[in-house]
Amino acid sequence: MATKDPTAVERANLLNMAKLSIKGLIESALSFGRTLDSDYPPLQQFFVVMEHCLKHGLKGRKSFLSYNKTIWGPLELVEKLYPEAEEIGASVRDLPGLKTPLGRARAWLRLALMQKKMADYLRCLIIQRELLSEFYEYHALMMEEEGAVIVGLLVGLNVIDANLCVKGEDLDSQVGVIDFSMYLKNEEEIGNKERNVQVAAILDQKNYVEELNRQLNSTVSSLHSRVDSLEKSNTKLIEELAIAKNNIIKLQEENHQLRSENELILMRTRQHLEVTKVDVETELQTYKHSRQGLDEMYNDARRQLRDESQLRQDVENELSVQVGMKHEMELAMKLLEKDIHEKQDTLIGLRQQLEEVKAINIEMYQRLQGSEDGLKEKNEIIARLEEKTNKITTAMRQLEQSDNDLLTQTRTIAVSLVKSASSDPQDQYKLVKDISF
Template sequence: MDEHAVERSNLLNTAKLAIKSLIETSMASGITSVDDSNDQLRQFFVVMEHVLQHGIKQKRSNILGQKRSFFAVAEAMERYVAGSGETLLSVRNMPSIRTSLGRARAWLRLVVMQKKLGDFARELVDRRDVIEECYEDYAFLASDDASVISGMLLGLSVLDCNLDIRREDLDNLSAVIDFSRFLKEGNYLTRSGQERSGSPSAGAGESTMSQGDLSQLLDQKAYLEEMNTKLTTSVDDLQSRLSIAQKCNDKLQAELDQTASRMNTISEKHEQFVNTSSDQHAGLGKKLEEVKKDIDAERQTYESARQGLNEMYTAVQKQLETEIKMREELEREIELQRSMKGESETAMQLMETAVHEKQDTITSLRRQLDDVKKANLAVNERLQTSEETGKAKTSQLDMLTISHTRLTADSERLQTQVTALDQRSTAAEDTLQQLSTRYADLEVKKASADADLVIERQWRSSVQTELEQERTKLQVANGELEQLRVIKTQFVELQRKYADLQELCSGQEQTLVELGSRLQLSKQEAEDMRERSDQLKQSAWADDKQVTSCRQCGQGFSVARRKHHCRQCGMIYCNACSDNQMVLAASSKPVRVCDHCYTLLLQPTKSS
């Protein structure tokens, strides 16, 4: 056996003794609550520290020279053990602890107070990957003996530990095991040896057996009570969650009602906007028709003036023809603007029918408006050129009048026609100026209409975004409502399970009461048996070599008639005189007794 095997064996025996002495001492005294003053508890912490620290891997690059403690193992098991994160966080936040070993000791005491050390040890033994990562191959927890200690640690749930960690100097605490406690008279090693040898010590074996059964029953009761408290806390937690979920549901329902009312108001505003936009479109159509009629009338007057000018002057006729061409181009541009206006109206209708294509329509309309603006600029430039040509024409007319005055001798009729022509040209210029002013007014009206259209589009886009947000909120509320329904069904199922567990717990409590009563009866019977055994004559175990005949019938022993010891008095009898079987205080199974001892042992039972 190597050195590490010896260490593991010593740790196993010491841990067994520490756990047994702590539990059985507390159960024997009847006080299940222990504190810092209990020496057994202190030695238990020292032993568990050696067990958890045995064979732990150390970091290679440790500049400060501090050894690695089993607190790193607790941190590695944080994701596997439920509720260990809060314990580790509270240990890290302790200002009085500065070293890793001190934090490990504080963690060990907190886990014992929370009755979770057994669960942690069992989970750690099952996690071989964590053990391989944190411990060497020769470590105690890496061996099969660790499962024995993890099973024994579950019995600590019967104890209530009340410790004040802040008073102790856990960084400089002495970790020396006091083996003198386990070497005193009547300790557990001697007791276990007597049980293995099967010596006829009647009183000690029976009391140990009854006390062990009582401690087992108390452990089961404490475990059931702890499970009941856990279930109660879980049900309370679920009830609080359900109340919070109901509050959230009511809040979401109120928000849903508000959203529905907002959607109704938005739909009403949308209808009003559609009606006002249709009215505006109708008014703009009427205005455009009136402008068209005015332009037609002015065109007719202009054509009549142009015919008179063609009759008088051929040069003026050519210039007027160019002006007519320019006017026709202007009319074409106006018709283009009308067509673009119609296209914008159709785009507005499409925008009302298909909301999802609104952005594309808006971009196209913006492009069309830019083109219209460019066309308007071009028209203005052409109007300016036409005004310049009109001024040139007036200058030419002035020159013609001057030449006409010089040629007054030619014809007075020509003079009167020239004056009439001047008057007509001034009238045409006035009409042209009026047309330009009306066109400017129309441009101003069109700009205001375009601004109103942009505002309307922006308002519609904002309304659409608000509508999308309300829809998303409605979807989220529906999802949360479904989750609440699922939680409600789970809560009903948990209530049913809680009722079943309550019934099971009540049945188990009744069973424990019955077992306690049976235990009392068995204890009384054991005391009666002990009294009867004391009354019998205790003899030494007879030697086979000295006895040659049966003590009762006197017949000699041979190969056919063999010797048999009575397990009560120790004398030697033949098979016929010792064929009785009976359970004694020093044994748990029926053993051979002689007829005399059998009669003495059965007398009190028959009389009772």
């Protein structure tokens, strides 16, 4: 028996886990509510499974200390391939609590799920296999068909809404372990799950029917208005048709009268055929001309009726165009009102800021005037102090000079006293030395 390729088995296992995780997440979200938060266990397991799928076959990159494997590299590449992903990349890099590339990749996955763009981002990534080969081995899940299948399954997540708080969550130190017990359920739980799915489907159908009913009511109201307008135009056409019928009846009476006259003329011509042959031919020509005029009038009436029908169709088309233009104008008026309110709020804020800046300028001007007055006073005090310092310096110099003169006079007097007091030179030297000290 031939052994299977371990990498193929790993890809199959990850694909099955992704199927179970996405299916369970969608079914549970439809059963208990479409809005999910960060503490929802199926949602946490989904992120763990996606992390394992993205890590499969990832090449090791040599860092300063050792080799590391991170999925932030290929996810960061999405910005170059999909311009709309630049905003999510900038948001992840601006988050203050993220310190590792793995934490940034986890935050990226959560933001992509909230934007309902995870399938689109990863689809444009797996298409560029030449660029992915820089990050993944050739046998990696993202390089094989299993990656495309998982991206296709991710489209189903667009039916749910996720409300995740990424800013305060510790994404760097989380341990990504798949909890298989969530997907090993007994028959009773499966039955309850199926019933919940059926109930959710019935509720969805009810909501769809209600929405369809609302749309039909709006359509019926618009149709009623169109019917009213058409009835008005129809009454006008009926009146015109009645007038045309009256004209036709008159023409038929005239035609009948002409026919009776023709019969009388024929009877007279039969009686007086030879005598009034020329007169009969003249009357016959007159009758033909009158018959041709009647046919022309009948054709004109039919042509007018056909034109009125075409005019009615044109009026209906014009009415539908006018209704569409009315809806577009109402939408444009709402957008203009919203823009005007926003600009008014901005103008009020700018006016408040201008008043605050004016108050600050006045306060700064007052402080500047006070500081200038204080500076003048301090300059005057410094000038007085310098004058006093100069006087004190001069006095000290005079005192030092007087002290020196006094010391010289004292030494002279002491020497003279020593000389007069003792005749021994040694005793004189000692006395002079003591006096100098």
